[in-house]
Amino acid sequence: MTLYGVGLGPGDAGLVTVRGKRVLEQVDVVYSPGRLSRSVATEHVSEERIGDLDFPMTRDEEKLRRAWKDAAAEIAPQARDGDAAFVTLGDPNVYSTFGHLRRTLDAFHPDVALEIVPGVSAVTAFATALGVEIPAGSGLALREADDGTAPTGPDRMVLFKVTDAPATHEGLVEAGYDVVYGRRLFMEQGKTLVTEDPSEIDERDYYTLAYAEQADLETDLATAKFDATAQADGTGAGDESPEVRSDD
Ligand SMILES: C[S@@+](CC[C@H](N)C(=O)[O-])C[C@H]1O[C@@H](n2cnc3c(N)ncnc32)[C@H](O)[C@@H]1O
Structure with a gap:
């Protein structure tokens, strides 16, 4: 069997x-x-x-x-x-x-x-829990950041095993990243916490991850051209109609 x-x-x-x-x-x-x-x-x-x-x-x-x-x-x-x-x-x-x-x-x-x-992995569930969008076309790397380490390089990273958030934060900010932390996301045991402040994640909880994104990243998304005026009068902000794919 x-x-x-x-x-x-x-x-x-x-x-x-x-x-x-x-x-x-x-x-x-x-x-x-x-x-x-x-x-x-x-x-x-x-x-x-x-x-x-x-x-x-x-x-x-x-x-x-x-x-x-x-x-x-x-x-x-x-x-x-x-x-x-x-x-x-x-x-x-x-x-x-x-x-x-x-x-x-x-x-x-x-x-x-x-x-x-297969199961829903924290590698994907983090995006909803932290309110983050990984736009089509972008790269996303998975790394470990245990014991205060701060891996750098990729534009966007999910970091597992964040056991010393303040130390990891220091290294990431110095390397130009914006960072959000998530503890016990979608977990029934323990208390879920989402924060940009590493001092709020001061105890070493193994079920903590971080999402780090280079602060100066430029995105070129058709719908990013919408603005508040376009929402109010129901028109699009861009003149040209973007080619829309709906196969994902
Ligand atoms: C050994 S990995 C296991 C990953 C798991 N197999 C998966 O696919 O999500 C454990 C690490 O994943 C992250 N992790 C897993 N579940 C999590 C959750 N619910 N909330 C926050 N972090 C989580 C933490 O960084 C933790 O240190």
Whole structure:
């Protein structure tokens, strides 16, 4: 049978996809790697179908390999005899623990069939939560900014793991970026916060990201030519009719 890697979205049970919910309702057992993903999963699955896995809080690679080997050994027979799911916040293929499980299963239990159900990733959900538009044609880079680091270079960046916002902010502003921070976006656990003031994000909360955009970016969008006068009299501000594509 099958092991499903199910993306739960950013942390609000209402942002689990229809397919993800269907899989969670159908499988025999649902494994979760942490407290937050478990709390989202239990909105769709009864507690008795949640499987227990033990993950040590460590960066020791040997201990991590052992933990994933043990997890794979627990999950593999369940996914051979029936259907099982392993849930992760966001998308299973974006900066996710699911990659460790997939590699471990490939190495030690290659007969287990895998299927992935994508989830709403924080990489895209941030835009709505922070009220940001990434216009068509622009570039967007994903980076990590843990421990106060401040990656620079791309015009627009989503920064994960912002654990020391004041220090990261200093580096980004010096490099010419405007920055917005988001903590616990679309999450039912904890308090959501969106702010441009890094001192408001002073505690180290792992579920914090930032969006950084070069301050002097020019955009050339047809509808940016509308102004308040055009809105009032119902006419467009530009003379020429822009070619409009509606295929996205
Ligand atoms: C290991 S990555 C997991 C990404 C996840 N697989 C996804 O697709 O969204 C964890 C980082 O994602 C960001 N993140 C994930 N969910 C978030 C949320 N709901 N609010 C704010 N940041 C979030 C944080 O920066 C956090 O440190």
